[in-house]
Amino acid sequence: MIYKGGCHCGRIKFEVEGNIESVVECNCSICKNRGYLLWFVGREQLHLATPEADLASYSFNKKVIKHNFCPTCGSGVFGIGTDKTGAAKVAVNVRCLDDIDLTKLKIMPFDGRSL
Numbered sequence: 001m002i003y004k005g006g007c008h009c010g011r012i013k014f015e016v017e018g019n020i021e022s023v024v025e026c027n028c029s030i031c032k033n034r035g036y037l038l039w040f041v042g043r044e045q046l047h048l049a050t051p052e053a054d055l056a057s058y059s060f061n062k063k064v065i066k067h068n069f070c071p072t073c074g075s076g077v078f079g080i081g082t083d084k085t086g087a088a089k090v091a092v093n094v095r096c097l098d099d100i101d102l103t104k105l106k107i108m109p110f111d112g113r114s115l
């Protein structure tokens with residue numbers, strides 16, 4: 001399945017290939033603050049439909065994750081980092097996907113605050 005998504009104003013558009021088994025609701029400082037519901041996929045499953053240079057990004061703490069957002073409207077669309085094996089991973093904020101019923105998702109709480 002291919003999900004289309006993007007920011008609120010439309011400057012950032014992307015597609016993600018895959019099936020959403022579950023999403024992570026994490027209690028760490030940034031997830032709590034931005035209200036992320038995250039779907040983890042491989043970097044190759046994300047296809048940007050707008051220029052990568054249009055993304056703004058924010059990093060903090062160890063600065064290993066780029067929390068990407070739209071510089072115009074501020075939507076936090078996805079984060080990019082690497083897993084333990086060094087593979088590039090994307091945490092897609094499913095709130096930024098089109099045509100998604102958030103009430104139908106299996107939400108997995110994650111205690112990121114304690115890490």
Ligand SMILES: [Zn+2]
Binds near residue numbers: 007009012
């Ligand atoms: Zn935008």
